[in-house]
Amino acid sequence: MSAQREMKEKNPWHTPVTIIITVIGVIAIVALVTVAVLQNRPVSQKYKYGIVLDAGSSHTALYIYEWPAEKDNNTGRVEQTHSCKVKGKGISSYASEPWKAGESLTLCMQEAEQKVPKKRHHETPLYLGATAGMRLLNMENSSASDKVFQAVEKALQKSPFSYQGARILSGQEEGAFGWVTVNYLDDRLMQGLETTGALDLGGASTQISFVSDNYDGSESPSNSVAFRLYGNDYNLYTHSFLCYGKDQVLRMALAQQTQSGPRTILDPCFHPGYTEIKNYSVLYDSPCVSDRKPQGAPVSFNHRGNGSFGQCQEIVKSVFNFTSCKYSQCSFNGVFQPLLQGPFGAFSAYYFVMNFLNLTDTSIPLDTVKDKLTRYCATPWDQIKLQHPNVKLNYLEEYCFSGTYILTLLTEGYNFTSESYSNIKFIKKIKGSDAGWTLGYMLNLTNMIPAEAPDSPPLPHAGYVSIVTIIALLLVVLFILSLRPLWPRCSKQPHII
Ligand SMILES: Nc1ncnc2c1ncn2[C@@H]1O[C@H](COP(=O)(O)OP(=O)(O)O)[C@@H](O)[C@H]1O
Numbered sequence: 001m002s003a004q005r006e007m008k009e010k011n012p013w014h015t016p017v018t019i020i021i022t023v024i025g026v027i028a029i030v031a032l033v034t035v036a037v038l039q040n041r042p043v044s045q046k047y048k049y050g051i052v053l054d055a056g057s058s059h060t061a062l063y064i065y066e067w068p069a070e071k072d073n074n075t076g077r078v079e080q081t082h083s084c085k086v087k088g089k090g091i092s093s094y095a096s097e098p099w100k101a102g103e104s105l106t107l108c109m110q111e112a113e114q115k116v117p118k119k120r121h122h123e124t125p126l127y128l129g130a131t132a133g134m135r136l137l138n139m140e141n142s143s144a145s146d147k148v149f150q151a152v153e154k155a156l157q158k159s160p161f162s163y164q165g166a167r168i169l170s171g172q173e174e175g176a177f178g179w180v181t182v183n184y185l186d187d188r189l190m191q192g193l194e195t196t197g198a199l200d201l202g203g204a205s206t207q208i209s210f211v212s213d214n215y216d217g218s219e220s221p222s223n224s225v226a227f228r229l230y231g232n233d234y235n236l237y238t239h240s241f242l243c244y245g246k247d248q249v250l251r252m253a254l255a256q257q258t259q260s261g262p263r264t265i266l267d268p269c270f271h272p273g274y275t276e277i278k279n280y281s282v283l284y285d286s287p288c289v290s291d292r293k294p295q296g297a298p299v300s301f302n303h304r305g306n307g308s309f310g311q312c313q314e315i316v317k318s319v320f321n322f323t324s325c326k327y328s329q330c331s332f333n334g335v336f337q338p339l340l341q342g343p344f345g346a347f348s349a350y351y352f353v354m355n356f357l358n359l360t361d362t363s364i365p366l367d368t369v370k371d372k373l374t375r376y377c378a379t380p381w382d383q384i385k386l387q388h389p390n391v392k393l394n395y396l397e398e399y400c401f402s403g404t405y406i407l408t409l410l411t412e413g414y415n416f417t418s419e420s421y422s423n424i425k426f427i428k429k430i431k432g433s434d435a436g437w438t439l440g441y442m443l444n445l446t447n448m449i450p451a452e453a454p455d456s457p458p459l460p461h462a463g464y465v466s467i468v469t470i471i472a473l474l475l476v477v478l479f480i481l482s483l484r485p486l487w488p489r490c491s492k493q494p495h496i497i
Pocket residue numbers: 055056057058059090131132133201202203204205206245246247348349352353395
């Protein structure tokens with residue numbers, strides 16, 4: 001017998017039994033690891049969708065949200081994937097021809113059908129929420145607002161999505177859901193971090209919402225919204241000022257200047273050289289000013305600008321009432337407001353206006369901001385038009401007024417100081433999703449923010465797989481070692497025979 005052959009016969013690994021056991025062992029490990037990996041792999045990219053229509057006073061916008069299908073309940077991973085701006089004005093402007101309100105939504109609804117995968121259409125919830133424009137129309141003419149809703153419902157019911165209804169949001173809901181959106185997108189809710197206040201400026205109303213340590217909801221309960229989110233309790237202060245959106249405040253400022261029914265006004269909130277003929281009946285056609293329409297005024301007036309920030313601010317201040325406050329402290333119009341606290345995100349028209357004016361940097365001292373706005377307001381209208389040939393004129397003519405209103409609202413209205421002004425961030429989007437009430441509204445209606453913190457798996461996926469693999473290997477090694485008593489017998493047997 002050669003030395004080589006002897007070695008081979010003595011080597012226990014070379015006996016058929018051991019080889020079979022080893023092969024089975026290896027197959028078992030591979031099978032075990034494969035099963036563990038497949039079983040625990042996140043289900044491959046299946047998404048769910050939700051659609052919210054924001055029927056604002058000035059226009060309607062459609063937002064599509066998306067989240068991983070197996071994680072509806074707890075992961076904070078809802079994102080906006082698409083938005084569509086409805087052509088034309090807000091639905092409340094169709095009071096005299098309601099069918100057009102429904103029709104106006106068609107293009108964006110068709111776009112949504114393209115964007116959401118077909119097989120998900122029937123299970124995709126679709127909501128429409130209307131804000132201050134419809135609140136005002138409902139106050140003014142509730143049958144007209146009902147007809148607008150009927151027309152809108154009819155259009156939305158035709159869609160393949162799961163239509164969940166159209167309604168007017170209360171001011172508290174609008175404020176609170178805007179706050180939820182901002183804090184959800186910033187991951188502040190799930191982690192229980194200090195929250196960010198929300199400032200929303202619309203065309204017909206404006207909202208302020210924040211958590212303040214010295215506010216437990218007992219003073220002025222109508223301003224309080226209590227939440228339990230991811231195991232944390234929040235006592236949110238929120239207030240919506242109807243008629244204090246920038247379009248309605250402009251009406252109030254013009255009403256202030258046309259009380260005597262003049263044929264011409266020289267408005268410091270508009271640029272020098274601006275001149276436009278405006279109709280009294282159009283200006284006063286809003287519940288925010290209708291009771292102040294001057295008797296015996298002519299049909300129209302010549303609206304001329306003289307561009308003075310200081311004088312404009314005086315007019316804007318006169319739309320706030322600071323005379324009475326029955327609470328420990330107030331913002332304006334006798335409305336309770338606790339001490340401002342924490343950082344704030346200011347979105348919607350706050351962002352559009354301050355971004356246009358290049359004033360989104362709040363580390364610039366407030367006095368410098370005012371100086372810049374003073375210079376901007378004093379710039380002749382012709383020059384402004386030349387400098388911004390691509391900006392819509394109906395926006396362009398109002399930035400001096402809107403900028404003045406924003407600074408006045410923040411400082412005189414809400415009591416931001418030159419120090420706390422820097423706590424404000426003017427924002428449009430957070431991580432790709434628009435700041436606004438729509439996401440918070442959908443998260444609430446789909447129960448996607450649990451009251452209690454979700455149970456998280458004790459190990460991450462990779463850790464789990466590694467541990468299963470190591471244990472399996474150990475078991476096989478132990479198994480092979482347990483066969484050791486067989487090794488010598490196997491190799492010696494030929495010699496005995
Ligand atoms: N690019 C822009 N520049 C200035 N203002 C804008 C721009 N886009 C939208 N806005 C204004 O933002 C406001 C949006 O308000 P909206 O949401 O329609 O009303 P509300 O929230 O009061 O129901 C309107 O005043 C609109 O004119």
